[in-house]
Amino acid sequence: MKKFILLIISFILLIPYISFGATQNGTYLNVKIGNNINISENISLSADNGFYLYDKNSKREITYIENNHLIAKGNQNGIIEIYDQSYNYITEISGDGSVILGSGNTRDSIVQVDQNKYRDYITFLVRNNEILLLNHIELDNYLYGVLPREIPASSPIEALKAQAIASRSYTMANINKHINEGYNLCDKVHCQVYGAYDNENPATNQAVDETKGTYAYYDGKIIDATFHSTSGGYTEDSSNVWGNSVPYLVAVEDEFSANTPNSNWTVEITARELKDKLLSSGVDIGDIIEIQLLDITEANRVQKLKIKGTKGEHILSSSNFRNLVGASFLKSTWFNVSTTGASSNTKVYALSGDSTVPREMNLDDAYILNDANKSTVSRDIVSRAIGKDRTSSLDGKSSSKPTTFVFNGKGYGHGVGMSQYGAIEMAKQGYNYEDIIKHYYKDVELINEN
Ligand SMILES: [Zn+2]
Incomplete structure (x- = not known):
């Protein structure tokens, strides 16, 4: 009875929040996990002490299922049917994500989906005969699963704390990134890599806990705290990478990144490989003769380049060129190019x-x-x-045909905002997380909302 009254009270207290819509409920995120699942596939669910079904917005309990192992399966009407392990029907839930499933442990709910464990709740969206699996999760519980995938957990604690604040701010600034698809964020590098419960590490969890409620702000708004592996010695202005000018995402000299992994690199691609890559993207300019770097930014990065071939030429942005040859191959757009094996430089x-x-x-x-x-x-x-x-x-x-193009470059990633290896180096030199955030994001302030 006592529990029932408590539930009623908490429901009444939540009503004003619900009426403000999803943004007021902002400490919970819907993170899409894994790839879409065919509606005919079985999804295996496990938890200790059974499962609770709740209404997503109010967190009001709908029903308790005492089984520790369940099978979820979609049907043609867009409904998720829930069975026990012997395929006895138990119940069904809507495929619109309005009902969430948590473990019978009301503290530290962990739900296992197939082989992976998730904190908080699981829910389902049924779309075009496919199921999108969502982790409905509290913001910091999500960050526990993000940090160890985004920065080495062995990094100094001040660098981990800077990463926690950057990731927390980035998450809130990008919370509508997938809103048209029915969820907030994906679990891939497109948003932030989310490794969930099994990837958590005590050191990164500590960094999340010790910065709880802290965000970086500029001009009254939480900042879009983009970050990258290493700047190589100079960060880049947002307008040169994404075309939008952002006052706190400007190029800064970054000596802390000058001697980090991937701060200097050399890669080679043969003229033949480049020709094939262009052909597979639908560009036929014949045999490749020359690569000309067209625009170079003040922060040393290539903006545009021209590839000359025996049958024509092709101009493309450096980020498209990176995608063409592989973003982990050509690690950044800060590079120069030379040729070997031919007489193209012969006068x-x-x-x-x-x-x-x-x-x-x-x-x-x-x-x-x-x-x-x-x-x-x-x-x-x-x-x-x-x-x-x-x-x-x-x-x-x-x-005049070269055989190989040699790229000498600096840095890894887009170069905008915080350099993670730079943050690690700053922490090693005794700077704290606030120094790190303020070095990489110009004129921001840290505000604790707790
Ligand atoms: Zn995404």
């Missing part, structure tokens, strides 16, 4: 008809003639070139 000299002094000729300013004296754009094998003013010419053979 070509020609004699004009009225001079005995050779002059340097840029092949771009020349007509390239093949053996039949026909003009061709191919600079592959040059038998003869003639200046566009027709006064100079070159005979002989020259290959």
Whole structure:
């Protein structure tokens, strides 16, 4: 009876929050976990001490199921049917995410879905014969599962605390990222990597606990606290990466990241591999001759580049180029490029008809003639070139096709906001989490909402 009265009271207390809508209920998130599941597949659920079903918004208890192992399965009407392990029907719940399922332990509810354990609650969205599995979870419980996947748990505690504040602020600033799909955040790098209960670590949990309720603010709003692995020595301005100018996401000199893992790297790609990657993305410019870096930002990063081929050229943004060749291969857009294995850097000299002094000729300013004296754009094998003013010419053979492009670069990631390895280095040098946050996010303040 006492419990019943308590439930009634808590329900009444929650009513004003419910009427404000989801944002007032903001300490709970719906995080999509894993990939979509076909409606005909069985989902295995386990918990100690059975399960409770609750109304999502009020957290009001609907029913108790004493089984420790359940099977959930969708039906064609978009309903989730719940069975026991012997396929005896127990109950059904709506496929709109309005009913949540928690363990029979009201403190520290842990629900196991197939092989993975989740804190708080599980719920289901049925869409087009697929089930989206959601973890309905309190903000800091979510952060417990994020931190160890986003930063090494062995990092100094002040770096972990800076990461906790960055991740907490980022989460709230991006809470509507997937709202049109019916949930708040995904569990992938697109939002933040969420490893859930099994990936938790005492050190990262401590960092979450010791910063509880603390957010970074700018101008009265929680900041979009983006972060990356390492800046390589200089962070980047948001406008150069995403096209939006954000006053606290500006480029800062970052000596703390100058000597970190991946602060300097070299990778190579052959002209052939690059040609194939372009072809598979639908771009055919023939054999690759040259890569030109077009715009370089003040923070040293390449904005745009031009790839020249025997059949044409292709201009693309450096982030699209990173995606083309692989973002873990080309670790950042801070790089220069050189070539090996060919004579593309060989200077070509020609004699004009009225001079005995050779002059340097840029092949771009020349007509390239093949053996039949026909003009061709191919600079592959040059038998003869003639200046566009027709006064100079070159005979002989020259290959201008490189075999390999070599990229020397700095940093890992987009470079905007906090450098995680920079944060670790700052902590090692004795800076605290507030120093770290304020170094990477310009003119922000930390506010504790507890
Ligand atoms: Zn996402």
